[in-house]
Amino acid sequence: MQTSTSSEITLDVNGEEHALSVDHRTTLLDALRERLDLTGSKKGCDHGQCGACTVLVDGRRTVACLQFAVAAEGREITTVEGLAPEGGALHPVQQAFLDLDGYQCGYCTPGQICSAVAVIEEHAAGWPSAATDDVRPESGASSLTPEEIRERMSGNLCRCGAYVSIVEAVARAADERAADERGAAASTEEAAV
Amino acid sequence: MTTTPTGTESATARRAVGTAHPRVEGYEKVTGTARYAGEIPFVDLAHGALVLSTVAHGRIVSVDEAGALRMPGVLAVLHHGNAPRIETEYVGFLGAPDPTTAVFQHDRVPTRGWPVALVVAETPEQAAEAAASLEVTYREEPHDTAFRPDHPDAYYPGSTIVGPPVSERGDQSAALAASAFVVDELYETAEMHHSAMEPHAATARWNGGRLEIVDSNQGTVWVASELAKLFSLDLSAIRVRSEHVGGGFGSKGCRAHQVAAVMATTQLRRPVRVVMTRRQTFSLAGHRAPTAQRVRLGADAGGRLLALDHESLNQTATGYEWVEPAALPARTMYNAQAHRTAHRLVRLNVPSPTAMRAPGEAPGSFALESAMDELAERCGIDPVELRVRNDTQVAPGSGKPFTARRLVGCLREGARRFGWEQRTPRSGSTREGRWLIGTGVACASFSARAMPTTAAITAHPDGTYTVHVNAADIGTGARTALTLVAADELGTDTAHVRVRLGDSDLGPAGIAGGSTGTRSWAWAVNLAARELRERLALGADIPPQGITVRSDTTEAVKALGHHERHSFGAQFAEVAVDPDTGEVRVRRMLGVFAAGQIVNPLTARNQLVGGMTWGISMALHEEAVRDARTGGHYSPDLAGYHVAANADVPRVEAYWIDDPDPEDPVGIKGIGEIGTVGAAAAVTNAVWHATGVRQRSLPVRPDRVLAGGAGPTGA
Incomplete structure (x- = not known):
């Protein structure tokens, strides 16, 4: 049985669905970096002060360090890795x-x-x-x-x-x-x- | 191979050096695929979180290790009671090791933010929670963290990393008495923090009997050799890698996180990553010490200096001596028959200061160039003209001639481009709506040195080349610059050259510091490339493993001797000051530099402009403020400690004049720091011109502008 401090979620990142079990304290930034190996989004302060973790959530820029991963379920997340097709022309x-x-x-x-x-x-x-x-x-x-x-x-x-x-x-x-x-x-x- | 300075002659025409080239790792950086230290995956990785002291002075009474170990996922708690003893009695690259780095060796706490424990857990969240909950009790002792110009404990240090703390020639009081104009003022600069965007991160593991560290640093052999000494290991038993580095600015050497990670991986026998939080960098990663500088100038009626006395006081830690060499610029910039420079220290319960982009030169040039501006005002001489009149071809500190000093050229070219001749000399004379407008100038210098470096270049059968040089590209563009240098000397296209760097196994090399990096590495690359090309010219077939040629510049660098080799520059700024709110806005900035051969104009311009941006930030924003009661900073983070944001930075232009160094095979002098030098003074001199009030304490906060009154309108 699932403990009360973690949840099974699905994150839509760069057009791909990722199912993962996360500690409720996990930020969207840590989920991207530590769990999905999408390390393009950077951790400069972890306080929403520097902008290095900026990603697009439903097209709007968001500091991923101030959002819990569980709160990003159902949102369309675009990171720097998703701006241009792999091996294709840059954005x-x-x-x-x-x-x-x-x-x-x-x-x-x-x-x-x-x-x-x-x-x-x-x-x-x-x-x-x-x-x-x-x-x-x-x-x-x-x-x-x-x-x-x-x-x-x-x-x-x-x-x-x-x-x-x-x-x-x-x-x-x-x-x-x-x-x-x-x-x-x-x-x-x-x-x- | 033997290496001797051979001047700038080159068998091939330069094609790449001097032409704009986008960064060779640019694709990786803009796509997010460039991996920084904390982003390299490891199987079975454990995460360490440092615990820092919450008192400013005292002793640790207890650490509740057992309580932390009961928490989910916690694997180990390291502290002074159980950590291995390490060697701290050695002399390293910067002298005695910073005791902050030699973690968990005793129960003494000399400063708030001192590392007292490392909690290691399975996940970062578990480590952070257990670190935050770890109960550490202290017996507090009285502390003093208040830096002030008249501190009674100030003393003259025995020596500094840049030579004797005091230089003195001539009779100051006689020269001052003979002077028609005198300036005698106190200038203060704030405690500043490097604040590289990437916080320090290291992963350590034992692999086949060798200690491997994946790190973010300014020199892998530097870090490896410090770790070797601390842990009493052979240097060859340690490998440090550091491929992409998210900024350094002097803060990324050997620090507590690497040492703690090594201790933890040694105990747990699995890879351990330790990443500093942004807040932790404010006490673990060094800082630029605040300074109080008294500058006395005496000049004849024509503005020529007769007396110059620059004395600087800076804070240092109780257990670590760091001299911020702020009086050094005076030993280069301006001569006088009575010439004195001096450095004093005061030990406080503060974290260890260290080198930060243009150490000494940045705060020192603020004081000296402010004083020169005040002298110009008192003499009634244009500030550019006053500096031209005091130009010298002999270094005041050593009495030796400069290898080249194109300062006047920079001033003239800068004045022309900036439109200086349209300036009204009187302060407070220009108004645009609510804004008071002013312009200012200041000069810059930075020493051009080189460090011994080895390199190897392999020619492959397919016509490509691999350059192996243990450089550190911390954002300087070194990787690209070395590609251009190698391509030219090999007589090939840049697309055929790969540069491998950031790995201590590549061999000894200079660090990314003191503006010496690209010069030192390029020298070794140039020599290896030259010999390889000669070898290939014989027409031998290239075997599958390629042909490799090695170089070592140790002897050549030694043969350089102690010449007065410096870069110079002139900085110009225009500001607008709101006399009602005290807000200062920099409206434009322009710098002209004589700084050796510019290898890659695209990245060089960016780097010089970046340095000037640091000057704006130093002049107007950066100030780490300590609470005297707790001894800690107020808001040690990127909101409480403001570094210039995009909207703070206007049009900033950097230009250069021809100044190749004849003794360097590529002509390089180094440009990492000179952009910062003098930049703050140009801004504050412009604030005076706008308002008629001198701002002698940095940063020029709105309250300081308001307290000064805004000259003509505030009176």
Whole structure:
């Protein structure tokens, strides 16, 4: 019989279901790292202060160290390992970090990248930040300026001090996404004509 | 092979060195597949959690080992009552070993956060629970953790790792009396913590009669040799690996976690992993000692220095002497007929300080470059011009000429790029809305040294090469830089070169420290590559096992002698100060450096900018505050101890001027630390320019800005 201090759960991580028995105290981060051998998500503080463990839970960025594994059941979890198909092309955010040297030691990098993926989506969806001058819904999406990126990425510490390159990498990935969207919109229009 | 300095001549044209190259391990880092020390799987792994003292001074009376052993999954409790005795009377790389590292040897507790036990359990959760519940009782004794400039117990140490603590030449009082302008001020810097993103982690196990450690460190042979001495083992009986390292900054040498893991694996005969919690790093991983520095400058009417006296006091632990060599920059930067530098210490019940990115240079340059700015103000001379007037081609400390000193070039180029000539000299003269705007400048220097290193390169029959060098890539880009250096000297493409590093079995090598890493390793790689290419030029067939050539730079490094070889730089900053809230925002920063041959501009720029970012962080944010009553920190974590976040860092630009070192085969000087030097002073000098008030204590917190009043508006 199962003890009262552990549970059988199923975690949906990077599109794969994982059945495991976890101590109720196990964080989502420890479940990923210690149980599923997904060590891409990093443990920088275990207090939700550094952002190195950032993953996407149902598409929203979450610090995995502040969430119990049992509470993540039924959620769609994406870690840095799930952003690009294995052996396939990198996610544009990953590629931008690589090309523009958006890191040094690399330990905060998976969290930065997961965060950036969500930042670009949040911004595209019109979510304002503390750096947004005009937050009225009717004013539409502002451009993702360096100030916007710095503010939105400030939950992810980088002790090496690679912020300048990180901002450049996020900006490039956001520009690429915007260009893709314009391209898609143009071809939809063409198709409609 | 014999190795002698052969200058920069190279048989092949450089193609890779000097061109931007993404990190060779970049794919692994952006996909999360690069495994750091705590992420290498081991069968039958047990988890150790350290227990730290909750009193700041006293003796351990009892440890409830039995209570902990009754808890689920607990395998062992190690403490001073049952741990093996280890050897602590030796002289290691940094002198006598830090007693914090030699865990569980006695019942004395010299500081809060001192390691008193290790609990080992089957799972991390069980170990953490048992460690948190372990009952340790203490007999408390009075403690003193309050660092202050006038501490009565301050003393002059016998020696420092960088030479004599005091240097003195000329008559200070006579020179000051003859001076038209005098600055005499006290500058203070805060206790700072390395805070590498990856907390220290080590897994230890015995394997076939050898002790194996998978670790995160700045030099595997360094750690292996310390462990060999502590445990009285032959160096060859220990293998330390450290492939990916999540930052070091001086904190990742031999520490309590490795020693505790070795003790535990020896007792349990299974692999044991010990990972420091973030909070534990604040007392176990060293720190930059707070300093109180008095700088006295005397100058003639033209601003030329007649007297310079830089005296620094820093805290150290009761059982460990660490001199933060903050007066060192004065021995390099500025000359005067009366020239004095001095270091004093005060022993407190605090954890052991250690080297932290630009030790001495970072806090020392804050004081010296602030004082120079104050002198410029008093003399009515532009701060760039004052520094140019006081340029010297002879090192004040040694009297020897510099191998190269392109400081004025950095200042001129920086001033041009920054737009310095548009600056209004008067402080408090520029306002944009609620913000007061100011700009500041400061200079930087850092010594360029090399450490003996061995390397081996194998040419394979398929035309590829494997470089074996026991380097440590702690985020510096060393792996990539060494790939470029090897490719050029081998006359091949970088894609044909693999670099293996971070393994003590690869042989002796310099550490990633003192900005010497890439220079030291590249030297050995260059020499091996050169000889291998000559060997291959004979046209022999390459056998299946390849052809391997080894190098050793020990003699060549020794032959360098004690030259005054330094990098130099000039830092510029623009700040905005809100006089109502006291908030300081850095708006832009620009540095120009003369720092040897730049191997990889992509990673070099990042590293220099990272150093400058540390300067912003030091100037405005970083301060570990101690509670005098408990002797512990307030909130020792990444919320309570703020390091610069993305929104704190504006546009930061780094440039360099041509400055290859003629005595290094690749021309390298090292760039790991100089970006940090002078950066804080550039920011605080800009704060003065914005507000008209000098900020002589770091960090420049809002309350300090408000307490100072904001010059023209606050008056």
